[in-house]
Amino acid sequence: MTTTLEIDSVTHRFDTPSGGVEAVRDISVEVAEHEFVAIVGPSGCGKTTVLNIVSGLLNPTSGGVRFEGRPIEGVHPEIGYMPARDSLYPWRTCLRNVTLPMEFRGLGDNRSRKETARELMASVGLAGFEDSFPNALSHGMRQRVAIARTFASRPRLLLMDEPFSALDSQTKLVVQDLFLRIWEEHRQTVLLITHDIMEAVALADRVIVFSARPGTIKAVYDIDLPRPRSVQDLVFDSAEFQSHIRRIWRDLHD
Amino acid sequence: MTSPPEVEIQPVRSRNRSVPLRRQPPMQVWRALGLLSFLLLWQTAVSYGWINPTFVPSPISVLETLWQMVVTGSLWPHLLETLQATFAGFIAGVVVGALLGFVIGLSPALSSFTSPFITMMNSVPRIALAPLFVLWVGIDIRSRILLVFSLVVFIVLTNTIAGTQNVDSDHLRLARLFGASRRQIVFKVALPSVTPWILAAMRLSFAYALSGAIVGEMFLGQRGLGYLIVAGSGVFNIAQVFAALTVAVVIAFFFDLLMARGEKMVLRWRR
Secondary structure: OOEEEEEEEEEEEEEEOOEEEEEEEEEEEEEEOOOEEEEEOOOOOOHHHHHHHHOOOOOOOEEEEEEOOEEOOOOOOOEEEEOOOOOOOOOOOHHHHHHHHHHHHOOOOHHHHHHHHHHHHHHOOOOOOOOOOHHHOOHHHHHHHHHHHHHHOOOOEEEEEOOOOOOOHHHHHHHHHHHHHHHHHHOOEEEEEEOOHHHHHHHOOEEEEEOOOOEOEEEEEEOOOOOOOOHHHHHHHOHHHHHHHHHHHHHHOO | OOOOOOOOOOOOOOOOOOOOHHHOOOHHHHHHHHHHHHHHHHHHHHHOOOOOOOOOOOHHHHHHHHHHHHHOOOHHHHHHHHHHHHHHHHHHHHHHHHHHHHHHHHOHHHHHHHHHHHHHHHHOOHHHHHHHHHHHHOOOHHHHHHHHHHHHHHHHHHHHHHHHHOOOHHHHHHHHHOOOOHHHHHHHHHHHHHHHHHHHHHHHHHHHHHHHHHHHHHHHOOOOHHHHHHHHHHOOOHHHHHHHHHHHHHHHHHHHHHHHHHHHHHOOOOO
C-alpha cells in the first residue's frame, strides 16, 4: 500500500502582537492511498491550520508535508478541496460552478467540461438544475452542487473542511450518503476535518482526535466498519457504530 | 318614522380572507395618482392665488411652455447639448473610474497609498472648478464634459475600489485551492463580484452627471437646459425654468428606468 499523504512533525505558530500563538504542535499523520482519514477536535484546535498547510496555502513553522512522495510547495493541482460553506459563485449557473475547477486547472475543452459537469450534476441527483442559479436552491441542493464541483477537479487527494456542518441533521445524512456513493467509484484518498464524532466514524477508516490548542494528536482510532457504508443504516441500526462513537466520546471527556 | 334600510345587505365576507394580490391596483397606479394629486394641488394653489404665479407658474402653464418649445423645435438644440455633455462625461467617468478602481482595488498596497488622495480630491467642490476647466480646455462643451467627468469618476472609482476589496474571501480561497491563476482570479472571481458595485455607482452618479452638465451650462453655456434656466429666470420667464427642469427630471427618470432594467438583466442571478 503506497502512502499518499505524509504529514511529518508539523508545528505551526501564528505571529500575534502579543508574541506567538502555537496552533498545532508536532503533528505526524500518514494517509495511505484510498484511505479515508478524519481529524476530529474541538473548535480552535488547529484543524483548519493543518488543512491549510496540507493544501499548500500555508507554510508550517517547522516540519513538512509530502504528497505522493514529493514535498508540497504551493497549491497542488491534484488535491481537491471541499469547503464548509458551499462557496458557490452566485453569478454562475450550477453547471458552470461545476465546470469551474476544470476551467481553473485547464482540464479539457469547454464542451467536454460541460459534459463532465452534466454527468456529475446527474450523479448528485440534480439533473434539470444545470441552468439554475445557486440562489434559487436549498442548502442541501447547493451542497450537492459543491460535491459535484469537488469531484470535477478529478482529485487524487480530497481535503474536506467540515463540508456538511452547515446542513440540518436530516439533510446531512442524505448528503453524506450521496457523497459516499460517488466516492466509492474511485475511493480517492480523503482527509476530512470535522468537529462531529458521528460524522467522522460514519465516513472514515481512521479517526484522529486532536486536543485543544495547541492541537496535538490525542488518540487514533481504527474504524473497521465494512464498506460500502450507508450512513443512514449506521446511524439507525449499527451497534458497532454506536460503540465506536461511545469509546471516542468517553476518551474525549475523561 | 322608520325608513327602509338604504343599503342592501351584502353576504358576509371575512376581511381576513386572502384576496388575490392581483386584485389590488399595482404600485404604478398609486404613484400616478400621487403625482396627479400633487399637480392638482399645485394647480389649485396657483389658480386661487395662494402662490404668486410670477414666482411659481402653474403646472398647466409649464406644460404649455414645454409644448411650445417642442412644437417650434426650440427645445432640441438645448436638449441635445445637455445630453451630449451628460453622456460623454458620464461614459468617460464610468470607464475611467471602473478601470482605475479595479486596478487600484486589486492591489492592497495601491489602495492604501491612494486612499487619502482620493478622499482629498473627492472633497474638492468640482462645481467651483468650472472656471478652471474653461481655462484648461476652452469654453465650449468640452469644459462641461470635463465637469461631468470629474463628478462621475470619483463616485465610480470609490465604489469600484470598495467592491474589489469586498470580494468574498471564501470565493477567493476556493479559486486559489483549485489552482486559479492570477488572471483567472481577476476575470472569473473579482470582476463578476465587482459588477454589482459598478452598476450601483452608475445609477447613483447619473443624477450628478446631469446636474453637472446643467450647472456647467448655467455658468458657461450658450445652449443647453442650464442655459434655458438662466435665460428664463433673467427675464422672469419662470415657466421656461420649470419646463427645463421638467425635461431634466424626465431624462433622469428614464435613464434610471433603463439602468434598472439593465441591472436586472446583468444581475439575473440575484433572486
